[in-house]
Amino acid sequence: MNKPIQRVAVAAMVLVLALLANATYIQVFKADELRDDSRNARVLLDEYSRQRGVIVASDGTVIAQSVPTDSKFKYLRQYPADPRAFAPVTGYFSFVYRADRGIEAAQDSVLNGNDDRLFTQRFMDMFSGRDPRGGNVVTTVDPSLQRTAYHELANADCAGPCRGAVVAIEPGTGKILAMASTPSYDPNKIATQDFTEAEKAWTALTGDDADSPLVNRAISSLYPPGSTFKVVSTATALHAGLGASTRLTADARWRLPDSDTYLSNDSGSTCPDASGGTVTLTQAFEHSCNTAFAQLLTEKVPGKKVDEFTSTAKSFGVGEDPAGIPMPVAKSSVGDIGNDLAALGQSAIGQRDVRLTVLENAVIAATVANGGTRMRPYLVDKLQTADLRTISTTSPTTVNSPLTTDQANTITDMMLKSEQSTAGSQSGIASKTGTAEHSDSSDGGETPYAWYIAFSPNTNRRIAVAVILENGAQGQNSYGGVVAAPIGRAVINTYTGGGR
Amino acid sequence: MTAAPAGHAPPTTPPTSTGRTTELVLLVFAVVLVAAALMIVELAQGEPLTWEVAKFVAAFAALCAAAHLVVRRFAPYADPLLLPAVAVLNGLGLVMIHRLDLGSSRSDELLKATERTHNADQQLVWAFIGIGLFALTLILLRDHRALSRYAYTLGLGGLIFLAIPAILPSSMSEINGSKIWIRAGFFNIQPGEFSKILIIIFTASFLVSRRDLFTTAGKQFAGIDFPRARDLGPLIAAWAIAVGVLAFESDLGTSLLIFVTVLVMLYIASGRVSWLMLGLTLFALAAVIAYQLFFHLQVRVAVWRDPFEQYDTYGYQVAQSLFGFATGGLFGTGLGSGRPNIVPFANTDFILTSFGEEIGLVGLTAITLIYLILVVRGLRTAITVRDSFGKLLAAGLSFTIVFQLFVVFGGVSKLIPLTGLTTPFLAYGGSSLLANYLLLALLIRISNAAREPDSPKPKPKRSVDSMATRAVQRP
Helix, strand or coil: CHHHHHHHHHHHHHHHHHHHHHHHHHHHHCHHHHHCCCCCHHHHHHHHCCECCCEECCCCCEEEEEEECCCCCCEEEECCCCHHHHHHHHCEEECCCEEECHHHHHCHHHHCCCCHHHHHHHHHHHHHCCCCECCEEEECCCHHHHHHHHHHHHCCCECCCCCEEEEEECCCCCEEEEEEEECCCCHHHHHCCCHHHHHHHHHHHHCCCCCCCCCCCCCCCCECCHHHHHHHHHHHHHHCCCCCCCEEECCCEEECCCCCCEEECCCCCCCCCCECCEEEHHHHHHHCCHHHHHHHHHHHCCCCHHHHHHHHHHHCCCCCCCCCCCCCCCCCECCCCCCCHHHHHHHHCCCCCCEECHHHHHHHHHHHHCCCCEECCECEEEEECCCCCEEEECCCCEEECCCCHHHHHHHHHHHHHHHHCCCCCCCCCEEEEEEECCCCCCCCCCCCEEEEEEECCCCCCCCEEEEEECCECCHHHCCHHHHHHHHHHHHHHHHHCCCC | CCCCCCCCCCCCCCCCCCCHHHHHHHHHHHHHHHHHHHHHHHHHCCCCCCHHHHHHHHHHHHHHHHHHHHHHHHCCCCCCCHHHHHHHHHHHHHHHHHHHHHHCCCCCCCCCCCCCCCHHHHHHHHHHHHHHHHHHHHHHCCCCHHHHHCHHHHHHHHHHHHHHHHHCCHHHCCECCECCCEEECCEEECHHHHHHHHHHHHHHHHHHHCCHHHHCCCEEECCEEECCHHHHHHHHHHHHHHHHHHHHCCCHHHHHHHHHHHHHHHHHHHCCHHHHHHHHHHHHHHHHHHHHHCHHHHHHHHHHHCCCCCCCCCCHHHHHHHHHHHHHCCCCCCCCCCCHHHCCCCCCCCHHHHHHHHHHHHHHHHHHHHHHHHHHHHHHHHHHCCCHHHHHHHHHHHHHHHHHHHHHHHHHCCCCCCCCCCCCCCCCCHHHHHHHHHHHHHHHHHHHHHHCCCCCCCCCCCCCCCCCCCCCCCC
């Protein structure tokens, strides 16, 4: 019997070797992959017991910080300054729901201290025996402007809680000065260490009857831009050699080429100031006459009309893969127009399949404000170590120049006039309103999206804004000029000190 | 008198070292190791070093001392490595269970804090009872061959014991969905652990009594000599009942363990690989059929292939276990510094994961090698002991230890599908600890017989030369 027993002993060793080989595979070769798995709670637990970096506004106002606690978790993530106003910028960092949205997610590796650029700090901390700390993120956001944008938006005259967004950009640099979205949420409620409360808050935010407060309407939602897109249409005409005095139809109704579809002016009447049935491009712009713009693009622009339109839109950033700001931004688009001139006519007034983010529309306004030069928008000004040593600064980047200075001045002039034709107009502001139909049914019974894009050309503190309000209280009469414009003006005035 | 020629030492008695001193030294080492491990845990968990720790160590030392004294008195020639190996495993198990108790209420180690558990205290009580059972066995059973006489009784008892949970209503036999318990008021027994040992005793005795079957062939088929069915009948019947009952109770681990152990014992008794092949073929067939029939087997296999596919449901345990192993890496996070509590059943089925996380691959290798030492010394006992029953019994008992380790460790580390078994001596659980101390007692008893010098033949009082003889002249 001894021989078989010896063999059994060998078998026992083989079994043990197999176990150890497998353990080696998991603990050494597969370890990194498993450690980095987002479902491995240990990583999050580590991060939660480490001091995460702060997020600050441009003036140093802290908008997200980790404070030491007496509880088992060493640190609690807090959003001290008007959390609902800043939520689209900060996002949230929750033990249960992790870092998501906003700067918390986009700059997670810097904030949690794992970023390679923080290597030196980590190394020094290790030597000095300090717990590892995360780096800080300095944003471009102007805190008072952000607050104004949010509160104006949240307190606008809406059917139910306001749904909308505001983006404000410094035209010369592309710095995002404000990015507000309503309805918003209080990230503190998700970041709390009382996990039952966090879960409750989460359920309330993600429930079916909630108006998606977690959605950042400034960058994640796409809207038809309506008449605000006439800025791009005008730019197309200027590129094609047409001018402010080009004469266009003033008809109340106009048949789109190659179709039986009629396009009508918003008011349903003839374009004001018409003489001999025509208006100038400036007049059409000022009064936002749809028929004139449809004719401009489908008849007046020479050559390949669709290509001219789409390439101009593209030069403004529409359809471009959005560069991170650093958060992911939805991709704006003019849709597929093909060779359909009727579709071009509808797209020229920002309808049909044209879809923009509020950020992109703000970029369009900022480009005009900046003399035709488009700057890449950005939200992160600086990254710092925990010791406030700068490790990276974002420098303003010029993308291209969709307009010459003259063309920009021409459009600015039109926008100044347009503002004067808008209810509650304010001198010194160049603007374009939009009232975008988005109803699936042909009767268009739903409240249109109210748009307002504007800038202030004659001030030292230059700013461009885009505002959208989804649910103005006036139903079908919720025009951009009525419900969105006051918000935009308030934001501009807060920044420039203008207005009343 | 002349000096003895060089190189021709005068015949001396062989060294009479029984190894008891070695055992004592190793046990002291085990106590020191456990004490150190416990201190590291307390410091890493930020617990104040109180007298509790000292009491804990003292209790463990007392256990070791008691076991040592019993062996010294009742099995003086036993292998000196068996007891220390078990002591280290039991001690480290206690430390880890205590460490998991500390972690159970800490929300920074868990996703959600639970109540502080006190499993280590209970396990310590079980260890005391276990050592009591160990001592009792060594005191009452002076010769392992005596067991052979009660083989059928023990085997039958084992089967009945095993079947009880299947018959009892769920309220008295089910814990965490496993119907393998006898719930008796203040404590619960998992009869499978004990039945395993009883069935091994029965098998060893049975195979020895029918040994001639393997030398005198019955019918030959496909190159394998088969004994007549009636000769192997009782064994196959017992085996079938055991495996059948366990399959019925969904205790896949124990049924696999008994199946393979009996098969290996059959191989050792017959010395024929063909028997092993036959058994494995049957096993493969049974496995395929069972896979088709039982949903929970399909789940186990699916989880084994990819635990992350069903992460939120069936795969969760294994996935968490792999996270634990990976986090530990080569050297581990350090005792008390990891987060082993995240893994479900961290102190029972997944205690090896807890070790893997906190002492890493290096520590796991050490633990595994301690098991290997235990098993190899057991198998060595089987080789040295002279009686066939002792050989088979020692080999069977030793093999179950390594195979159980293989099934558990392999299961939690995704080498093989997961089946519910506890890690011998390491995991939390009274039945398992008691049964394994019983197993150790039997091994030590056989080992004592194996190493005991031949009882000296009654020597003549005086040498023939010195006897007063007289030459008697033949007339």
